[in-house]
Amino acid sequence: MKALIEKTSSINAQEVSIILLENNNNISVRLMSYGAAILELLMPDRDGKVENIVLTYENIEEYNKCSTYFGMICGRTSGRIGHGQFVLDGRNYALNKNEKGITNLHGGVEGFSFKNWGFETFQNDNEVGVCFSTTSPDMEEGYPGKVQVEVTYTLNNKNELKLEYKGETDKATLLNMTNHSYFNLSGNYKKPITEEELFIDGDRFIELDEDMIGVDVKGVKETPMDFTKPKLIGQDINSSYLKNHSANGYDHPWILNNRDINKPGIILSDKNCGRVLKVYTTYPSVVVYTYNYPKNELLKGGVIGDMHYAICLETQYEPNGINYPGLNDGILKPGEKYNEKTIFKFCIE
Numbered sequence: 001m002k003a004l005i006e007k008t009s010s011i012n013a014q015e016v017s018i019i020l021l022e023n024n025n026n027i028s029v030r031l032m033s034y035g036a037a038i039l040e041l042l043m044p045d046r047d048g049k050v051e052n053i054v055l056t057y058e059n060i061e062e063y064n065k066c067s068t069y070f071g072m073i074c075g076r077t078s079g080r081i082g083h084g085q086f087v088l089d090g091r092n093y094a095l096n097k098n099e100k101g102i103t104n105l106h107g108g109v110e111g112f113s114f115k116n117w118g119f120e121t122f123q124n125d126n127e128v129g130v131c132f133s134t135t136s137p138d139m140e141e142g143y144p145g146k147v148q149v150e151v152t153y154t155l156n157n158k159n160e161l162k163l164e165y166k167g168e169t170d171k172a173t174l175l176n177m178t179n180h181s182y183f184n185l186s187g188n189y190k191k192p193i194t195e196e197e198l199f200i201d202g203d204r205f206i207e208l209d210e211d212m213i214g215v216d217v218k219g220v221k222e223t224p225m226d227f228t229k230p231k232l233i234g235q236d237i238n239s240s241y242l243k244n245h246s247a248n249g250y251d252h253p254w255i256l257n258n259r260d261i262n263k264p265g266i267i268l269s270d271k272n273c274g275r276v277l278k279v280y281t282t283y284p285s286v287v288v289y290t291y292n293y294p295k296n297e298l299l300k301g302g303v304i305g306d307m308h309y310a311i312c313l314e315t316q317y318e319p320n321g322i323n324y325p326g327l328n329d330g331i332l333k334p335g336e337k338y339n340e341k342t343i344f345k346f347c348i349e
Contacts, residue, residue, distance in 0.1 A: 079319025
């Protein structure tokens with residue numbers, strides 16, 4: 001096992017570091033200090049062929065303010081805040097509306113994704129990892145409070161990549177972090193994500209309006225949103241139901257049935273190559289996004305990104321929960337500790 005700083009590079013005139021984590025089973029992950037991002041994730045298939053299973057830009061400079069958020073940590077809040085505003089402790093807060101001038105998306109223009117995080121690596125006999133840290137000043141992007149956060153990636157020989165999110169604030173604020181990796185288990189993007197199977201242990205999803213803001217909680221039964229039994233992602237992805245719900249594919253939150261770090265809430269599998277990704281989390285929901293709006297991104301290997309090439313499994317509090325009664329509001333108060341975990345477990349079947 002090893003954890004090492006592989007090299008430094010430059011993004012927008014900032015020196016960024018690339019860190020390699022590697023276990024004893026041919027699984028490795030490359031991380032970057034800019035955005036505390038997953039750059040590459042390599043794992044073998046059932047024949048032992050090691051390939052990349054996340055979307056990666058060909059040129060590192062493309063990560064500068066990238067609108068796709070490839071592999072990046074999103075915050076202060078993941079997803080969209082409706083109309084870019086919320087009320088907290090009787091005060092109205094107006095956020096930067098960085099998406100179409102309508103919503104605050106993934107924390108805004110200067111969100112966590114576009115910070116160059118500090119970091120420390122660690123290594124022992126059983127695991128290797130890196131702890132990233134950064135600070136968001138009071139009223140950055142319109143959010144109250146000075147917030148200090150850490151995101152720790154840990155890789156072990158059980159083929160688990162653990163993500164632990166921590167945060168503290170000096171004023172009541174919102175905090176809702178996630179990782180925005182785009183998975184494709186076929187390896188090196190050989191096939192679209194529509195040919196992979198998905199399971200979600202969630203009986204409810206959040207219906208969206210024309211601005212992609214949640215408006216209602218509905219059951220998945222007898223809808224294309226039902227993944228309570230594994231099914232091909234492409235089975236219903238072009239249904240009129242989805243097109244009538246403001247999406248060119250899946251881009252919706254599911255409310256998980258359990259917040260159990262010991263039980264997989266999401267399973268992605270590729271029957272052709274044998275790769276399986278099991279996701280365990282303490283978060284209450286997952287936003288599933290099927291790369292519906294590619295922008296001709298040049299991916300590693302010279303491939304041009306295409307619609308439905310990959311899938312994001314963004315474990316988090318329900319987006320816009322602060323504005324919807326009954327959902328997790330994502331409020332963090334002084335003296336409280338933000339601490340959530342997600343585990344990506346890699347298997348071969």
